[in-house]
Amino acid sequence: MLSYSDVDVPRGRIAPWLAAPLRKNRAIYTRVALAAIMINVFSLITSLFTMTVYDRVVPNNATDSLIGLTVGLVLILLFDFALKLLRAYFVDVAGARIDRDIGKSIFQQILDMRLDLGRSSTGGLAGLVREIETLRDFFASATLTALVDLPFIFITLAVIALIGGNIVWVPIVLIPIVVVTALISQPVMQKLSAETLGEALGKQAVLVETIGSLETVKSANAGGMLSERWDKAVMGHAGVSLRQRLISTISINMAGTMQTMAYTGVVIFGVYAIQARTLTMGGLIACSILAGRAVAPLATIAQLLTRINSARTAYRQIDKMMSQPPEGPAGEGIQLHNVTGGIEFREVDFRYPNAPELALTKVSFRINPGEHVALIGPIGSGKSTIARLIIGLYPPTSGLVMIDGTDIRQFSPPSLRAKVGALFQDNVLLTGTIRDNIILGRDDVDEAEMLRASEVSGAHDFISQLPNGYDLRLHDRGEGLSGGQRQSIAMARALIGRPPILVLDEPTSSVDTETEARLIHRLKNEFAGRTLILITHRPSLLNLADRVIVMARGRVAMDGPTSEVLRQVTRPRPSPQIAKV
Numbered sequence: 408m409l410s411y412s413d414v415d416v417p418r419g420r421i422a423p424w425l426a427a428p429l430r431k432n433r434a435i436y437t438r439v440a441l442a443a444i445m446i447n448v449f450s451l452i453t454s455l456f457t458m459t460v461y462d463r464v465v466p467n468n469a470t471d472s473l474i475g476l477t478v479g480l481v482l483i484l485l486f487d488f489a490l491k492l493l494r495a496y497f498v499d500v501a502g503a504r505i506d507r508d509i510g511k512s513i514f515q516q517i518l519d520m521r522l523d524l525g526r527s528s529t530g531g532l533a534g535l536v537r538e539i540e541t542l543r544d545f546f547a548s549a550t551l552t553a554l555v556d557l558p559f560i561f562i563t564l565a566v567i568a569l570i571g572g573n574i575v576w577v578p579i580v581l582i583p584i585v586v587v588t589a590l591i592s593q594p595v596m597q598k599l600s601a602e603t604l605g606e607a608l609g610k611q612a613v614l615v616e617t618i619g620s621l622e623t624v625k626s627a628n629a630g631g632m633l634s635e636r637w638d639k640a641v642m643g644h645a646g647v648s649l650r651q652r653l654i655s656t657i658s659i660n661m662a663g664t665m666q667t668m669a670y671t672g673v674v675i676f677g678v679y680a681i682q683a684r685t686l687t688m689g690g691l692i693a694c695s696i697l698a699g700r701a702v703a704p705l706a707t708i709a710q711l712l713t714r715i716n717s718a719r720t721a722y723r724q725i726d727k728m729m730s731q732p733p734e735g736p737a738g739e740g741i742q743l744h745n746v747t748g749g750i751e752f753r754e755v756d757f758r759y760p761n762a763p764e765l766a767l768t769k770v771s772f773r774i775n776p777g778e779h780v781a782l783i784g785p786i787g788s789g790k791s792t793i794a795r796l797i798i799g800l801y802p803p804t805s806g807l808v809m810i811d812g813t814d815i816r817q818f819s820p821p822s823l824r825a826k827v828g829a830l831f832q833d834n835v836l837l838t839g840t841i842r843d844n845i846i847l848g849r850d851d852v853d854e855a856e857m858l859r860a861s862e863v864s865g866a867h868d869f870i871s872q873l874p875n876g877y878d879l880r881l882h883d884r885g886e887g888l889s890g891g892q893r894q895s896i897a898m899a900r901a902l903i904g905r906p907p908i909l910v911l912d913e914p915t916s917s918v919d920t921e922t923e924a925r926l927i928h929r930l931k932n933e934f935a936g937r938t939l940i941l942i943t944h945r946p947s948l949l950n951l952a953d954r955v956i957v958m959a960r961g962r963v964a965m966d967g968p969t970s971e972v973l974r975q976v977t978r979p980r981p982s983p984q985i986a987k988v
């Protein structure tokens with residue numbers, strides 16, 4: 408389970424998901440660094456220009472030289488302007504590439520996420536992905552410039568020493584004050600930025616949950632409770648980010664003050680140096696400008712420290728997610744081709760992540776290819792869990808789930824899911840047309856197969872009456888359709904491509920009895936020769952099953968031919984004993 412407050416991730420080298428995109432942009436970074444070096448050199452030249460004007464031009468009235476110097480300076484300024492533009496452009500290009508590359512690997516990791524390891528809330532996860540921006544901003548922009556600026560502190564100090572001699576001690580004494588203040592604030596900043604991220608993700612989680620279930624929130628009058636959670640999250644976030652800003656402002660302002668002190672300090676000591684004739688007027692002005700510049704990169708770095716901490720926190724949290732092993736076998740995974748549809752559960756125990764109790768205990772059954780089996784039992788007895796295990800959403804905690812005699816953990820998950828048509832209770836549709844929702848980008852099915860699946864599921868009946876038909880665009884999670892309509896589209900999605908195994912969890916829970924009767928009639932032909940696992944509370948659907956498995960508290964309570972099991976369960980007090988009928 409990802410916990411946002413825990414940032415104790417092993418330190419070390421940058422993880423490949425970040426290092427690879429950074430390496431790819433090496434050429435751009437070199438250009439950015441070169442531009443930054445030139446900009447620093449230009450800034451040294453401008454201060455030397457000032458010195459020359461004061462020392463040579465003003466005393467000698469050398470206006471000709473002034474014109475020459477000014478032309479030179481204008482050229483330098485133009486170059487400086489162009490280089491700054493280019494630097495910003497290159498940084499943006501690198502940023503966009505890094506965004507794309509990291510974004511791609513993070514999205515893939517989310518798709519491959521192992522559900523059995525537990526995961527954070529939807530909003531928290533979405534917020535974490537947004538933190539890519541923090542990383543991108545950090546790696547792609549100011550950091551690089553600041554790194555290039557650092558050696559220029561020494562170069563600038565050397566130039567001051569050359570021009571002003573001992574005056575160089577003024578910035579040399581002040582620089583450690585800035586550095587020490589920044590270093591002292593570091594541990595607090597680190598802690599605060601981890602807390603800030605945790606609070607921000609918590610806020611995002613409340614927001615996403617509320618927006619995602621607005622209808623329920625309104626109808627159940629849950630607004631008050633959620634407002635309270637939101638207020639708490641906002642207050643928490645505001646409080647911790649206020650403290651973070653306060654601490655970072657101390658370092659930033661300290662650097663700013665030291666910059667001014669360096670400038671004025673040089674002016675004050677410079678007066679004595681001028682009196683002692685060890686410094687010229689021009690030299691004094693150049694040194695004061697340079698002293699300010701020598702401290703300036705530290706101000707940028709003080710600002711960066713806040714971002715270093717946010718970037719480090721974001722990096723560690725994202726890395727925690729990225730280092731989780733993906734689902735499926737290590738390596739290639741077996742591709743399923745000719746599946747006959749035999750399913751076996753052997754002594755399967757299963758516990759959901761962080762759940763105190765087993766959801767399945769010692770579940771064993773064997774389903775022959777082409778057999779039609781209904782799973783029935785009270786709510787929470789483990790029926791849907793069995794369905795989730797068959798399509799490999801979770802691996803069993805112990806025991807084996809097999810298809811055609813092979814442990815499903817050995818199959819490549821997409822290949823397994825292509826062979827198992829699944830319909831679950833929540834019928835989530837995606838943004839896009841109805842056609843998109845049924846075909847889901849598969850290239851092994853055509854329009855005719857889509858129509859066939861829709862006709863069998865009954866979806867065609869209402870889609871054919873829509874003005875846009877299959878091109879009707881659905882919004883977020885299938886908004887705009889009734890529950891029954893969504894269910895029949897989800898059913899078409901499960902049937903398309905005639906998968907050899909079908910797992911249907913309450914497929915008719917949202918349809919009326921008449922529609923259900925027609926559907927059952929069509930499904931009888933559809934299921935012929937294919938393995939069916941049908942989870943239902945509806946007796947009418949049991950017509951489709953040759954065999955019934957009764958679940959109770961995560962165990963198989965009965966298993967046998969439909970008529971026999973029904974006879975047993977309709978007795979006044981069914982035997983609680985586990986039995987094979």
Ligand SMILES: Nc1ncnc2c1ncn2[C@@H]1O[C@H](COP(=O)(O)OP(=O)(O)OP(=O)(O)O)[C@@H](O)[C@H]1O
Nearest residue numbers: 759760762766784785786787788789790791792793
């Ligand atoms: N994601 C989950 N995390 C933790 N526990 C879960 C999760 N999903 C289900 N459970 C628990 O596992 C047990 C079995 O749930 P399951 O959904 O398989 O029941 P079911 O028989 O399909 O119920 P229903 O008829 O209500 O659909 C329940 O006790 C439930 O609380």
